[in-house]
Amino acid sequence: xxxxxxxxxxxxxxxxxxxxxxxxxxxxxxxxxxxxxxxxxxxxxxxxxxxxxxxxxxxxxxxxxxxxxxxxxxxxxxxxxxxxxxxxxxxxxxxxxxxxxxxxxxxxxxxxxxxxxxxxxxxxxxxxxxxxxxxxxxxxxxxxxxxxxxxxxxxxxxxxxxxxxxxxxxxxxxxxxxxxxxxxxxxxxxxxxxxxxxxxxxxxxxxxxxxxxxxxxxxxxxxxxxxxxxxxxxxxxxxxxxxxxxxxxxxxxxxxxxxxxxxxxxxxxxxxxxxxxxxxxxxxxxxxxxxxxxxxxxxxxxxxxxxxxxxxxxxxxxxxxxxxxxxxx
Amino acid sequence: xxxxxxxxxxxxxxxxxxxxxxxxxxxxxxxxxxxxxxxxxxxxxxxxxxxxxxxxxxxxxxxxxxxxxxxxxxxxxxxxxxxxxxxxxxxxxxxxxxxxxxxxxxxxxxxxxxxxxxxxxxxxxxxxxxxxxxxxxxxxxxxxxxxxxxxxxxxxxxxxxxxxxxxxxxxxxxxxxxxxxxxxxxxxxxxxxxxxxxxxxxxxxxxxxxxxxxxxxxxxxxxxxxxxxxxxxxxxxxxxxxxxxxxxxxxxxxxxxxxxxxxxxxxxxxxxxxxxxxxxxxxxxxxxxxxxxxxxxxxxxxxxxxxxxxxxxxxxxxxxxxxxxxxxxxxxxxxxxxxxxxxxxxxxxxxxxxxxxxxxxxxxxxxxxxxxxxxxxxxxxxxxxxxxxxxxxxxxxxxxxxxxxxxxxxxxxxxxxxxxxxxxxxxxxxxxxxxxxxxxxxxxxxxxxxxxxxxxxxxxxxxxxxxxxxxxxxxxxxxxxxxxxxxxxxxxxxxxxxxxxxxxxxxxxxxxxxxxxxxxxxxxxxxxxxxxx
Numbered sequence: 001x002x003x004x005x006x007x008x009x010x011x012x013x014x015x016x017x018x019x020x021x022x023x024x025x026x027x028x029x030x031x032x033x034x035x036x037x038x039x040x041x042x043x044x045x046x047x048x049x050x051x052x053x054x055x056x057x058x059x060x061x062x063x064x065x066x067x068x069x070x071x072x073x074x075x076x077x078x079x080x081x082x083x084x085x086x087x088x089x090x091x092x093x094x095x096x097x098x099x100x101x102x103x104x105x106x107x108x109x110x111x112x113x114x115x116x117x118x119x120x121x122x123x124x125x126x127x128x129x130x131x132x133x134x135x136x137x138x139x140x141x142x143x144x145x146x147x148x149x150x151x152x153x154x155x156x157x158x159x160x161x162x163x164x165x166x167x168x169x170x171x172x173x174x175x176x177x178x179x180x181x182x183x184x185x186x187x188x189x190x191x192x193x194x195x196x197x198x199x200x201x202x203x204x205x206x207x208x209x210x211x212x213x214x215x216x217x218x219x220x221x222x223x224x225x226x227x228x229x230x231x232x233x234x235x236x237x238x239x240x241x242x243x244x245x246x247x248x249x250x251x252x253x254x255x256x257x258x259x260x261x262x263x264x265x266x267x268x269x270x271x272x273x274x275x276x277x278x279x280x281x282x283x284x285x286x287x288x289x290x291x292x293x294x295x296x297x298x299x300x301x302x303x304x305x306x307x308x309x310x311x312x313x314x315x316x317x318x319x320x321x322x323x324x325x326x327x328x329x
Numbered sequence: 330x331x332x333x334x335x336x337x338x339x340x341x342x343x344x345x346x347x348x349x350x351x352x353x354x355x356x357x358x359x360x361x362x363x364x365x366x367x368x369x370x371x372x373x374x375x376x377x378x379x380x381x382x383x384x385x386x387x388x389x390x391x392x393x394x395x396x397x398x399x400x401x402x403x404x405x406x407x408x409x410x411x412x413x414x415x416x417x418x419x420x421x422x423x424x425x426x427x428x429x430x431x432x433x434x435x436x437x438x439x440x441x442x443x444x445x446x447x448x449x450x451x452x453x454x455x456x457x458x459x460x461x462x463x464x465x466x467x468x469x470x471x472x473x474x475x476x477x478x479x480x481x482x483x484x485x486x487x488x489x490x491x492x493x494x495x496x497x498x499x500x501x502x503x504x505x506x507x508x509x510x511x512x513x514x515x516x517x518x519x520x521x522x523x524x525x526x527x528x529x530x531x532x533x534x535x536x537x538x539x540x541x542x543x544x545x546x547x548x549x550x551x552x553x554x555x556x557x558x559x560x561x562x563x564x565x566x567x568x569x570x571x572x573x574x575x576x577x578x579x580x581x582x583x584x585x586x587x588x589x590x591x592x593x594x595x596x597x598x599x600x601x602x603x604x605x606x607x608x609x610x611x612x613x614x615x616x617x618x619x620x621x622x623x624x625x626x627x628x629x630x631x632x633x634x635x636x637x638x639x640x641x642x643x644x645x646x647x648x649x650x651x652x653x654x655x656x657x658x659x660x661x662x663x664x665x666x667x668x669x670x671x672x673x674x675x676x677x678x679x680x681x682x683x684x685x686x687x688x689x690x691x692x693x694x695x696x697x698x699x700x701x702x703x704x705x706x707x708x709x710x711x712x713x714x715x716x717x718x719x720x721x722x723x724x725x726x727x728x729x730x731x732x733x734x735x736x737x738x739x740x741x742x743x744x745x746x747x748x749x750x751x752x753x754x755x756x757x758x759x760x761x762x763x764x765x766x767x768x769x770x771x772x773x774x775x776x777x778x779x780x781x782x783x784x785x786x787x788x789x790x791x792x793x794x795x796x797x798x799x800x801x802x803x804x805x806x807x808x809x810x811x812x813x814x815x816x817x818x819x820x821x822x823x824x825x826x827x828x829x830x831x832x833x834x835x836x837x838x839x840x841x842x843x844x845x846x847x848x849x850x851x852x853x854x855x856x857x858x859x860x861x862x
Binding site: 031032033035036037042043045046049050053083084085093094149152153156157160161170172176177178179263264265266268272279280281 | 367369371447450453468520542543545568569570572574578584744745746748752
């Protein structure tokens with residue numbers, strides 16, 4: 001186990017290094033500079049001084065080495081667009097908000113997705129099954145900015161207006177935007193979760209249908225176990241496994257910030273920095289964010305893999321041992 | 330199921346009881362507005378998001394007043410100039426920062442010097458180049474002690490300029506000319522100025538009370554501000570809302586007191602029962618020609634291309650945001666002499682307005698001069714991917730192709746790539762717009778002078794230089810406008826640029842907000858004269 005984790009950590013470090021190098025090269029290959037943002041060209045002398053401030057006047061290879069050695073000292077550098085703000089400061093400030101939103105969306109997505117998927121499988125081809133298909137189609141095909149704008153209009157604007165008219169209060173159950181109390185989190189969490197709800201529903205449904213027709217389920221039934229015990233202990237538990245895999249993959253996507261949802265609901269998270277730093281050619285910020293994202297993804301994949309062997313004892317971490325066990329079987 | 334529903338309703342009700350907003354104290358006036366992205370409070374803070382916030386917390390020697398005139402308010406109580414307008418002396422009021430320390434003349438010497446000698450990072454030091462030796466300090470050929478800003482005593486600031494600047498009091502309403510306390514800057518460290526509320530001191534009508542990054546900034550009335558008794562609003566909450574549709578919805582929901590919006594939201598604003606207002610934001614949209622390119626280098630062809638464009642139709646049918654057809658380059662609303670605007674004095678200078686017959690005639694002559702046929706002409710219009718720019722470029726493409734039977738390509742690029750191509754002159758025409766940074770025509774014309782660092786059209790004309798420099802060095806305020814008008818006419822006779830329209834912005838305010846002020850220069854809301862009912 002220890003050896004396995006150590007091996008994975010080494011692979012993870014290599015992955016991150018490759019990501020750093022590739023991002024560095026790719027960013028410099030895009031035309032454009034972080035400066036010269038106004039409507040006219042800068043004074044060339046002033047431009048040269050700015051470039052020197054950020055070390056951009058040095059040969060590219062030297063810049064790369066300087067960046068790597070700074071990184072080894074834990075220094076992500078300062079952002080170019082957000083003058084004098086360190087990349088670490090920006091990530092530390094904005095990431096917790098994105099993580100908060102992501103966790104809410106995860107909880108929401110998993111709960112709703114599992115419930116819908118299970119219900120759909122248990123009532124195969126009934127109303128709830130068709131309904132789950134509808135939800136899945138909407139969740140997959142309607143982009144979040146459309147869904148978000150629609151919910152803002154219907155629940156944030158019209159519903160609040162109706163409440164105001166009827167109850168004469170400024171209270172809003174679904175505020176339009178911003179990130180203050182629990183009420184404010186409902187709409188963005190839902191919009192962010194919609195995609196996950198859809199995929200978890202579909203996955204859980206098909207996995208349940210698969211399990212339901214298995215022999216051991218029939219055996220359990222014929223043994224005279226109660227319906228509840230069959231569903232809970234035999235069907236759901238076994239159907240969950242493939243779903244755990246896709247949930248693991250969702251963590252990275254949901255918890256590191258969504259540009260569209262955060263932009264629409266004015267949430268001070270990390271999402272907008274990914275997009276804005278690239279359009280602004282903010283090299284240091286883009287590098288910092290990419291490295292952060294890479295580490296997050298690599299770490300969460302690792303954790304999911306480790307968690308896996310606890311959920312399903314049949315799966316072992318190293319391929320070798322599994323083969324041996326299969327031979328035994 | 331019923332139990333769940335009732336439980337949910339009960340929870341909602343309970344939440345409602347907890348979060349019912351506290352009633353505002355009697356007479357405490359608070360307004361809420363929104364801006365699209367985080368502002369900056371560094372010494373050189375200019376730029377798109379700062380126009381609204383910077384004037385709340387920093388004050389210059391002079392201040393823009395109502396209706397385009399200068400206000401008698403500002404940190405200078407009085408000022409005078411020498412005969413040829415190259416030496417300006419300002420006498421400071423008894424004014425203070427939010428911590429009670431006095432505003433002194435050295436604040437200006439420090440802040441302007443720091444932006445030129447590299448003490449703080451600056452992108453556009455050019456804004457200060459009218460000051461004597463400013464360019465030299467940036468280039469390292471002069472020291473900051475030789476800079477034309479002096480403080481003979483704590484209450485007197487003296488500026489010396491490279492050339493006569495008759496509009497100097499207007500020019501220094503631009504925030505790069507504002508002062509900042511040297512002592513405070515040294516205390517917090519130059520690189521930290523303005524990063525957090527505790528790293529910034531205000532000498533303006535408001536101070537930064539709290540700042541949640543990327544979310545909201547609360548400005549409160551500065552009790553130490555010299556004119557605090559005439560500032561009506563006690564608190565200005567500035568939300569950072571990146572998405573325009575969200576801003577408009579928040580406004581319609583009564584959560585914002587002011588919103589800027591584009592033409593597509595007009596019906597929503599009207600349907601909400603609000604009055605959509607429009608104002609000229611001192612910006613001209615134009616095509617800039619690359620004079621080195623085949624076909625486009627021919628003056629008659631450029632004149633023909635200009636004559637082919639029906640600007641009335643363009644504004645009414647494509648732009649549709651209250652913009653007006655351009656009849657010159659310097660936009661309406663920019664100051665001329667003390668009583669009239671530049672455009673009122675000079676009149677229209679667009680030499681080649683819409684005239685299809687003339688366009689055909691000029692085009693034929695131009696082709697003959699170049700010895701080419703219409704089918705040999707292929708023109709690329711470079712534009713950024715902003716919706717308006719791309720749409721208008723496409724309309725122009727269609728008109729030119731249909732009128733002359735030539736090939737026109739529109740190259741739409743995201744902004745950073747667009748700027749790179751523009752600075753490398755990789756275009757025949759580039760779709761540009763230029764907004765006023767200070768209230769004078771030189772702001773628009775200076776770029777075409779022979780010695781300019783950045784001449785966007787690579788335009789060199791003896792006649793233009795002569796007229797322009799005559800205007801710059803003319804200290805007769807009325808006569809210099811005529812000179813500058815002649816320079817503008819020469820530029821447009823050469824059709825080095827093809828003006829399209831003077832842009833406008835839509836905005837709306839809540840019913841309770843009064844006395845708002847929008848102007849052509851730094852076209853952001855100014856709450857100095859505002860009040861709430």
